[in-house]
Amino acid sequence: MSFTRRNVATRILALTAAAFGLTLASGAHADQLDDITKKGELVVGVLGTDEPNSFIDPQSREIIGYEVDLARAVAQKLGVKLKIKQLAVAARIPELQQGHVDLLAASLTHNKEREAVIDFSLTTFVTGQKVLVKTSSGIKNVADLNGKKVVTIKGGTQEPNIRKAVPNVDVVTFETGPQAFQALQQGKGVAFVNDEVSLLDQHAKLGAAQAQYTILPQNLSVEPLAIGIKKGETALKKVVDATLRDLEKSGDAEKLFYKWYGPNTKLKFPTRSFKINSDKVEA
Amino acid sequence: MPHLDFSLLLHGQYREWLLSGFLFSVALTGLTLLFALPLSLVVALLRLAPSKLAQALGFAWVEGVRSVPLLVHMLFWYFAAPEALPESIKTWLYAHDIEATASLIALTIYTSAYMAEDIRSGLRAVRGGQLQAALALGLSYLGSMRWVILPQAVRVTVPPLISQTLNLWKNTSIATVIGAAELMYQAQRVETASFRGFETFAVVTAAYLGMSLFITALAQLYQWRYPLRVS
Numbered sequence: 001m002s003f004t005r006r007n008v009a010t011r012i013l014a015l016t017a018a019a020f021g022l023t024l025a026s027g028a029h030a031d032q033l034d035d036i037t038k039k040g041e042l043v044v045g046v047l048g049t050d051e052p053n054s055f056i057d058p059q060s061r062e063i064i065g066y067e068v069d070l071a072r073a074v075a076q077k078l079g080v081k082l083k084i085k086q087l088a089v090a091a092r093i094p095e096l097q098q099g100h101v102d103l104l105a106a107s108l109t110h111n112k113e114r115e116a117v118i119d120f121s122l123t124t125f126v127t128g129q130k131v132l133v134k135t136s137s138g139i140k141n142v143a144d145l146n147g148k149k150v151v152t153i154k155g156g157t158q159e160p161n162i163r164k165a166v167p168n169v170d171v172v173t174f175e176t177g178p179q180a181f182q183a184l185q186q187g188k189g190v191a192f193v194n195d196e197v198s199l200l201d202q203h204a205k206l207g208a209a210q211a212q213y214t215i216l217p218q219n220l221s222v223e224p225l226a227i228g229i230k231k232g233e234t235a236l237k238k239v240v241d242a243t244l245r246d247l248e249k250s251g252d253a254e255k256l257f258y259k260w261y262g263p264n265t266k267l268k269f270p271t272r273s274f275k276i277n278s279d280k281v282e283a
Numbered sequence: 284m285p286h287l288d289f290s291l292l293l294h295g296q297y298r299e300w301l302l303s304g305f306l307f308s309v310a311l312t313g314l315t316l317l318f319a320l321p322l323s324l325v326v327a328l329l330r331l332a333p334s335k336l337a338q339a340l341g342f343a344w345v346e347g348v349r350s351v352p353l354l355v356h357m358l359f360w361y362f363a364a365p366e367a368l369p370e371s372i373k374t375w376l377y378a379h380d381i382e383a384t385a386s387l388i389a390l391t392i393y394t395s396a397y398m399a400e401d402i403r404s405g406l407r408a409v410r411g412g413q414l415q416a417a418l419a420l421g422l423s424y425l426g427s428m429r430w431v432i433l434p435q436a437v438r439v440t441v442p443p444l445i446s447q448t449l450n451l452w453k454n455t456s457i458a459t460v461i462g463a464a465e466l467m468y469q470a471q472r473v474e475t476a477s478f479r480g481f482e483t484f485a486v487v488t489a490a491y492l493g494m495s496l497f498i499t500a501l502a503q504l505y506q507w508r509y510p511l512r513v514s
Binding site for chain 2: 090093160173174179186
């Protein structure tokens with residue numbers, strides 16, 4: 001008796017709720033890994049606005065980047081086509097929960113709070129969150145931001161982290177990193193909070209104006225980035241982790257790091273300070 | 284269905300955020316109304332004025348404003364327009380609540396175009412003979428409007444204006460893109476912090492719906508209390 005009246009009612013309710021665009025974990029369903037193999041397509045959600053993790057290549061107009069390459073490796077391992085879907089920061093976890101994307105490779109911080117709602121792969125990158133200020137503002141450390149207006153991105157860990165570090169700070173959030181940075185450049189805030197990598201990238205893009213901006217030395221937090229997986233999809237997680245482990249073992253992970261972050265890139269990271277080998281994070 | 288738990292949202296910090304967002308949205312609606320009403324009256328009078336230049340100005344305002352999406356208005360008044368101001372005014376403005384100011388300007392201009400059209404059609408509903416008679420009695424164009432046409436037009440115009448206010452109330456949600464701390468902005472903040480997206484947006488939907496129904500009830504009440512009189 002799988003088609004009881006209650007079941008139908010539940011489906012109608014679920015459909016109605018989904019139509020309203022609300023976050024709703026779908027009910028029991030087949031294993032997601034099977035679905036992906038059957039479809040022949042792996043849908044991966046990325047930001048597309050966060051160089052070099054995922055961004056639009058001005059020549060090809062396609063989304064490329066470090067995380068896109070990782071996603072491609074997973075698709076290759078599964079023997080399916082890779083489909084990239086661009087998401088807003090705040091939409092990442094809801095889109096994954098609703099099954100609109102199979103994986104998130106979207107500059108996603110792995111933290112304890114989020115472990116309650118989704119699963120994470122091995123850590124694929126470690127960054128810190130930092131603060132970019134106008135040099136002329138005279139702000140020398142994070143504590144100077146007390147009572148000041150700072151700008152950042154909606155829906156990420158940036159806002160909670162800066163509020164934790166400076167309880168009496170005024171935060172204004174925007175849809176994307178470039179928008180928030182624009183607001184800082186125009187002077188609508190005194191500081192811009194973001195992942196260190198994104199800040200370095202945006203700072204590098206300023207060219208001659210670089211001297212007008214300073215990145216404060218303190219880390220607001222250490223942010224381990226990982227691929228997001230829907231809660232309970234253990235078979236899919238196993239494949240993703242195995243792919244990442246293989247990349248690490250073959251040295252390809254190291255190559256990818258230097259391709260996107262190394263000394264020949266805008267970001268100029270001299271060395272790689274982490275290995276892809278753990279899916280544990282500190283509280 | 285996932286387990287729904289509203290208690291988290293209805294107490295403590297999250298409730299405070301949602302409540303401040305609601306009050307901000309209400310204040311934004313009220314202030315916009317305050318500025319948009321006189322502005323739209325001016326635009327409507329321009330469109331009906333005898334002067335061709337005035338008509339063209341009114342036409343350009345209405346069509347220019349309502350042909351551009353509200354989202355674009357918001358981004359323009361936040362990111363682009365203030366940059367043209369002199370440095371000292373700009374610095375002062377940016378040190379204050381530029382997010383609220385820009386959203387107020389964008390909403391006022393956007394709403395004025397729609398309200399002007401409602402007022403214009405209300406004025407046109409008063410028979411042409413009335414204006415001619417007023418002019419023949421020696422009243423000026425503005426005098427005829429003030430003493431003869433407008434008082435009659437009010438009854439026709441108020442219900443559609445209330446309906447525009449309903450649109451305005453919902454339109455305040457667009458201000459989230461420029462960081463104005465209205466209801467949608469606070470809802471996204473609560474969702475990010477609590478991972479309770481379903482509950483958060485259910486509460487917010489109820490708030491929008493409740494306020495909208497209240498505005499609709501006002502329109503009904505007005506029509507019942509001041510029914511249309513045919514001149």
